Amino acid sequence: MAACTSARTCRAPRWVLIASRSRMRGPEAGNAARLARELPSPVAPHPLDARITADRARKYRQVLARRTSRLAVVIEDSYDQHNATAILRTCDAMGIHRVVVTTARNAFQVNDKVSQGVHRYLDLHVLPDIDAAAALLKSMGYKLWVTDLAADAAIGPQTLLPRLQQDPIAIVFGNEGSGITPRARELADGCFLLPMSGFSQSLNLSVSAAMTLQALRGAAVAADDAGDLPPGEQQVVYDRWVRRYLGEEIGGPLPTPAQDRRGVQVDSYRAC
Numbered sequence: 001m002a003a004c005t006s007a008r009t010c011r012a013p014r015w016v017l018i019a020s021r022s023r024m025r026g027p028e029a030g031n032a033a034r035l036a037r038e039l040p041s042p043v044a045p046h047p048l049d050a051r052i053t054a055d056r057a058r059k060y061r062q063v064l065a066r067r068t069s070r071l072a073v074v075i076e077d078s079y080d081q082h083n084a085t086a087i088l089r090t091c092d093a094m095g096i097h098r099v100v101v102t103t104a105r106n107a108f109q110v111n112d113k114v115s116q117g118v119h120r121y122l123d124l125h126v127l128p129d130i131d132a133a134a135a136l137l138k139s140m141g142y143k144l145w146v147t148d149l150a151a152d153a154a155i156g157p158q159t160l161l162p163r164l165q166q167d168p169i170a171i172v173f174g175n176e177g178s179g180i181t182p183r184a185r186e187l188a189d190g191c192f193l194l195p196m197s198g199f200s201q202s203l204n205l206s207v208s209a210a211m212t213l214q215a216l217r218g219a220a221v222a223a224d225d226a227g228d229l230p231p232g233e234q235q236v237v238y239d240r241w242v243r244r245y246l247g248e249e250i251g252g253p254l255p256t257p258a259q260d261r262r263g264v265q266v267d268s269y270r271a272c
Contacts, residue, residue, distance in 0.1 A: 040226075041234070042234055043238045046238065048246065064227070065234070067096075067097040068228050069233070072097075072142060073096055074137070075100070076102050076172055076174050076180060077105055078173075078176065079106040079177070081109040081111055086114060087173070087206050088118060089118055092118035092119075092121060094221055095221060096217070098122070098125075100124075100127060100170070102130050140168070143169050145169055145191065146172040146190075147179070147180065147191070147192065147193065148188075148192070149193055153192050157192055157216055159192060163190075171212060172184050176204075
């Protein structure tokens with residue numbers, strides 16, 4: 001299932017022309033020290049490299065060299081844009097490339113100040129429901145695992161590490177009120193829970209995601225390991241990032257500038 005490729009009418013026409021430069025801040029967010037080690041990059045010299053700084057070109061290549069598509073994240077119908085945005089930022093920090101968001105009941109809104117622009121550097125898919133998300137991910141070879149308190153749930157996300165060596169895994173996080181839907185549980189290949197020893201048996205959604213991704217990706221990130229994006233995909237994504245930054249091409253799901261219920265400026269995405 002293809003991601004959106006056409007923009008909706010924006011209240012601020014200048015969005016497509018200049019917002020990519022002013023708001024795509026990810027590679028300029030002070031990560032120079034962390035990426036000091038030079039990893040081999042399969043991305044060939046690009047015809048537009050001369051139009052961006054050498055530092056930006058290097059950061060694009062080095063971030064791609066560390067990205068993984070073996071682990072993906074699904075955000076099922078979150079209604080709190082701060083939580084959803086925090087998960088996107090965590091995904092970027094942990095080298096997660098692919099994120100799928102479903103919007104059966106709630107619009108998907110990203111707080112740009114919270115995300116620091118990194119949502120524009122993810123392989124982001126916004127889909128209408130969990131069935132569409134499962135169909136897309138399973139067509140890519142992913143096994144779906146959900147966070148659940150079921151009796152047969154594996155204890156702790158670290159138990160998925162051996163399975164991650166066998167198959168790509170997509171982790172489904174439910175919404176803040178009711179968790180995953182029964183349909184997500186039906187479609188899942190397995191479930192796990194985060195063990196807790198206090199009075200509460202639940203965590204904030206973005207905290208659950210952060211703990212899970214740390215358990216599954218923390219060692220690789222700490223060791224500064226190379227990622228696993230195929231060379232061809234790195235080349236395609238690099239081209240997209242450069243053109244998007246220059247305002248020459250906007251691919252993938254397109255956000256519309258909007259305000260949330262508190263009057264905060266957000267990027268609003270619609271499923272397609």
